[in-house]
Amino acid sequence: MRLLVIEDHPDILANIADYLTAAGHVVDCAHNGPGGLHLALTGSYDLIVLDIMLPGMDGFQLCRSLRASGKRTPIIMLTARDTLDDRLQGLREGADDYLVKPFALAELAARIDAVLRRSEGFQSRLQVDDLLLDLATWQVTRAGQPLKLNPACLKLLELLMRKSPGVVRREEMEFALWGDQPPPSDSLRSHLHLLRQAVDRPFAHSLLHTVHGMGYRLAAEHAQ
Incomplete structure (x- = not known):
């Protein structure tokens, strides 16, 4: 933007x-x-x-x-x-x-x-490469295969997809999940690990990328 x-x-x-x-x-x-x-x-x-x-x-x-x-x-x-x-x-x-x-x-x-x-206006769905999030039903698919995500992972995925291919800072993710009171433990890292396992592990190429010192981005390899 x-x-x-x-x-x-x-x-x-x-x-x-x-x-x-x-x-x-x-x-x-x-x-x-x-x-x-x-x-x-x-x-x-x-x-x-x-x-x-x-x-x-x-x-x-x-x-x-x-x-x-x-x-x-x-x-x-x-x-x-x-x-x-x-x-x-x-x-x-x-x-x-x-x-x-x-x-x-x-x-x-x-x-x-x-x-x-x-x-x-409210978008009905978000798409990055072959990853699709239906905002009406909160169903997630990649390459047509349904993915199961918990509510925290869904919220992070929505944020990452809306910003794609831009970088989302850790602070933005923490605020999206917990507002001004993030937990003291590194809960965000755990949620991102679960998200990566669901979105990337079964597929040939990764979409979720760590941008060291900044945050994370969701993008196809050709958009890097």
Whole structure:
């Protein structure tokens, strides 16, 4: 996906951009309201991450101007202001979601996925190479052969298939399974081992790949 992040705090902007880039997205950045509005109007983005407190033009004004121009790009607003009135104003101006600082980067990534699912419509199935996940029945097949997965493995598989061929970080997987309270033991590794056994072991080539120091990706060999 191509994302635009508009944030005036350099450290926060760098952290968000690095995290989303590592997840396989193309990220453009702006440090102020006018520059962000120019990019949003002239570029083509799947989603915009928009801070409210910006120099030159605040996030509310930017969102209002963008919607008035006819642009319907989904927007997630970021702010340290957590009052109900602030949240409601952001939604009234046309934002699709609202995230209060400080926040976990894994939560931002999960919210991006959720907003995009809502804006694009719910897919009935996901497919990577000969691996198929039916989202209506949660049945999984590979090369036409049914696979049995527990609920945790199914959730991880859905996340990996939605991001394919991009990399999914461990933090994103932990958040998908346990929210902000992952277990102290390395339960994620156990679930990934079970997933790999089911998805790859009986077949000629592997789809689930470890990206050392980053996370995991689901992709056919020719997409590496």
